Amino acid sequence: MTTLVRRHIADHGQSTGVMIGVLLLILLGTLRYDNFASLYNLSSFLNYNAMFVLITMGMCLVIMTGGIDLSVGTVAALSSVTAAGFSAHGLEVALPVGVLTGLAAGALNAFMIVIMRIPPFIATLATLLAAKGTALVISDARTVPVDWASNFTQLGMNNVAGWLPWSMLLTVVVGIALWLLVEHRPLGRVMLAAGDNEDTANLMGLSSGWARTWAYVICGGCAGLAGVFLASGFGAGQPLEGLGWELTAIASVVVGGTLLTGGRGSIPASVAGALMLGLIFNLLNFENGLGTFNLSAYWQMVIRGAFLFIVILLQVKITRPLAGD
Amino acid sequence: MKITSSTASPAATPAPRLRVRLRHSGPLLALLLLIGFNALITPNFLSMQTLSVNITQVATIAIVAMGMTLVIATGGIDLSVGAVMALAGAIVPLIFLSSAGQDFPLIMTLIAIIAALGVATLCGLFNGMLVSRFGVQPIVATLILFISGRGLAQVLTNGNLQTFDNPMFEYLGAGRLLGAPIQGWLVMLIAAIAVFVVSRTRFGRYLLASGGNPRAAELAGVPVARVRMIAYTLCALLAGLAGMISVAINSASDAARNGQLMELDAIAAAVVGGALLQGGRAPFIGVIIGAAIIQLVRYTLLANGVPDEVALIVKAAIIVAAVYLQSLRGGH
Numbered sequence: 028m029t030t031l032v033r034r035h036i037a038d039h040g041q042s043t044g045v046m047i048g049v050l051l052l053i054l055l056g057t058l059r060y061d062n063f064a065s066l067y068n069l070s071s072f073l074n075y076n077a078m079f080v081l082i083t084m085g086m087c088l089v090i091m092t093g094g095i096d097l098s099v100g101t102v103a104a105l106s107s108v109t110a111a112g113f114s115a116h117g118l119e120v121a122l123p124v125g126v127l128t129g130l131a132a133g134a135l136n137a138f139m140i141v142i143m144r145i146p147p148f149i150a151t152l153a154t155l156l157a158a159k160g161t162a163l164v165i166s167d168a169r170t171v172p173v174d175w176a177s178n179f180t181q182l183g184m185n186n187v188a189g190w191l192p193w194s195m196l197l198t199v200v201v202g203i204a205l206w207l208l209v210e211h212r213p214l215g216r217v218m219l220a221a222g223d224n225e226d227t228a229n230l231m232g233l234s235s236g237w238a239r240t241w242a243y244v245i246c247g248g249c250a251g252l253a254g255v256f257l258a259s260g261f262g263a264g265q266p267l268e269g270l271g272w273e274l275t276a277i278a279s280v281v282v283g284g285t286l287l288t289g290g291r292g293s294i295p296a297s298v299a300g301a302l303m304l305g306l307i308f309n310l311l312n313f314e315n316g317l318g319t320f321n322l323s324a325y326w327q328m329v330i331r332g333a334f335l336f337i338v339i340l341l342q343v344k345i346t347r348p349l350a351g352d
Numbered sequence: 353m354k355i356t357s358s359t360a361s362p363a364a365t366p367a368p369r370l371r372v373r374l375r376h377s378g379p380l381l382a383l384l385l386l387i388g389f390n391a392l393i394t395p396n397f398l399s400m401q402t403l404s405v406n407i408t409q410v411a412t413i414a415i416v417a418m419g420m421t422l423v424i425a426t427g428g429i430d431l432s433v434g435a436v437m438a439l440a441g442a443i444v445p446l447i448f449l450s451s452a453g454q455d456f457p458l459i460m461t462l463i464a465i466i467a468a469l470g471v472a473t474l475c476g477l478f479n480g481m482l483v484s485r486f487g488v489q490p491i492v493a494t495l496i497l498f499i500s501g502r503g504l505a506q507v508l509t510n511g512n513l514q515t516f517d518n519p520m521f522e523y524l525g526a527g528r529l530l531g532a533p534i535q536g537w538l539v540m541l542i543a544a545i546a547v548f549v550v551s552r553t554r555f556g557r558y559l560l561a562s563g564g565n566p567r568a569a570e571l572a573g574v575p576v577a578r579v580r581m582i583a584y585t586l587c588a589l590l591a592g593l594a595g596m597i598s599v600a601i602n603s604a605s606d607a608a609r610n611g612q613l614m615e616l617d618a619i620a621a622a623v624v625g626g627a628l629l630q631g632g633r634a635p636f637i638g639v640i641i642g643a644a645i646i647q648l649v650r651y652t653l654l655a656n657g658v659p660d661e662v663a664l665i666v667k668a669a670i671i672v673a674a675v676y677l678q679s680l681r682g683g684h
Contacts, residue, residue: 095491111565143672143679144679145675145676146382146629148429148491149619150628150672153668153669153671154668156617156667157668158662159663159664160662160663160668161665162664163660163664168659192522274431274498274499277491277492277495281492286489287489288489289510323510325506325507326507327501327503329504331499332499332501332503335495335499339492339493
């Protein structure tokens with residue numbers, strides 16, 4: 028009986044735990060800070076974190092297949108530059124251009140990993156460097172201003188019904204699509220099978236190479252869309268942005284309870300992980316506003332690392348006892 | 353490198369020794385080609401000044417890359433080296449610029465260096481403990497310090513640039529011995545020790561065994577956990593040393609920039625130099641050559657008016673090509 032309970036906790040405990048954690052943080056914020064539950068904070072929080080939720084979901088797919096994608100941050104930066112460059116033609120052109128940039132980078136990753144059989148860590152590291160270089164070359168190492176006369180900035184600056192940012196709405200749509208893909212489509216199941224044991228998946232006649240290709244391409248597309256949000260929300264293409272995003276995304280996926288070994292993964296739990304990391308920042312900002320103590324931006328990095336440390340220790344404590352049976 | 357792979361692969365098995373030699377000479381050939389190319393087209397390339405500029409710049413990459421090689425040999429990876437560099441580089445000036453440091457410059461500089469190396473060692477122990485005792489995957493384990501290490505360095509310095517004038521400490525970055533930069537000698541010393549340890553001592557055999565096949569090594573009585581612990585600790589210690597050198601070169605410590613992206617350079621140098629990410633190999637000389645290739649490519653492009661951004665793309669292509677050729681030669 029206790030083993031069953033433990034196994035359930037090991038399988039679902041962390042995902043549930045993270046979601047409860049998110050709710051507790053929201054409760055804490057609402058009770059402690061006057062303006063936390065305001066529409067302004069809600070919409071700016073959702074708008075800012077739409078980018079991170081997107082790349083986290085893409086990263087989750089890749090990690091499910093047993094891989095890793097280090098290039099998401101600089102690919103998003105590159106896409107922000109290409110999207111900003113086309114912003115004068117309006118959102119209907121600039122958005123596809125940004126997403127296509129990301130998809131192309133994802134396809135490059137997939138080619139190197141699936142066809143050339145280069146380890147994901149190295150292949151996506153190379154794409155990280157190449158995307159950063161390309162972004163700097165085409166932008167002349169300067170931020171690329173967007174065309175304010177077009178409708179491009181609406182995506183990153185306007186809200187639906189006064190509180191829901193367009194960026195987050197789009198992210199939710201992508202998230203539902205990816206969740207359905209993982210839980211209910213054959214391709215999603217093959218991704219999990221490929222991550223669990225690639226040889227077995229191949230012996231069963233599943234096309235694991237194809238599934239991994241899709242994972243990297245979709246991940247690239249998510250990074251591309253995040254880049255469009257970046258350019259649209261900040262009014263400029265940012266070739267120097269995105270450093271460290273990949274690690275934020277990996278951290279969010281890990282906090283959501285997905286192991287880096289592949290074969291398991293949950294889109295909703297990863298999203299909860301991303302929101303939890305975002306909420307901690309948001310709460311720290313409010314705490315600074317109260318003036319009880321003053322934490323610099325540098326402290327926030329330290330706290331973020333410490334938080335990841337605690338989550339990993341909990342993960343070890345929960346899953347370790349099961350290793351024996 | 354193309355030539356190497358085609359001469360090494362014919363089915364008429366050449367003596368294994370020869371094949372091993374050819375495999376090792378790939379990076380060296382590439383380096384010689386780069387030097388030859390530069391001698392022909394880059395103005396003033398064959399001068400002592402160019403040589404010492406390049407040695408100065410390659411030394412920090414090489415030192416960190418050798419530590420990274422130890423970790424990669426165990427099948428791991430260390431993302432935190434750049435953050436450890438920033439931390440060590442921030443601590444030294446913090447101590448010798450303090451009021452006690454002004455009163456006793458000599459002793460406090462020594463204490464500062466020891467303290468910085470001590471903190472770097474602690475970082476390594478932290479990484480090693482997570483990986484070997486708690487079984488956390490290396491990428492995740494070292495991600496913690498990658499995120500918070502630089503933040504900690506910035507907290508300590510309030511995010512300020514620390515400039516200083518301390519000839520004794522600056523010797524680490526600007527000093528010369530027999531006409532060559534001091535850090536070049538340091539690289540050779542560390543490499544000599546590393547090669548000796550890996551090829552001649554029990555720890556060296558344990559290191560390669562625990563990366564090649566950890567389960568078999570464990571069953572054969574190799575203390576895999578302790579070996580990993582030592583590898584991560586030495587890696588962080590070397591990163592700390594490199595952090596101090598880069599601060600000494602600039603006579604200034606900027607926690608935001610010191611060691612930024614160094615993890616990528618170090619991994620690239622190790623991979624180009626012949627380290628296998630699966631572990632089981634520790635080719636230190638190759639790794640130094642790998643570091644030199646990465647530095648020289650950047651220098652070549654810059655000296656010929658190609659912007660730094662394009663150098664990034666070239667670096668990416670070199671990494672992919674090196675790993676691809678490696679996998680072709682490996683035969684799997």
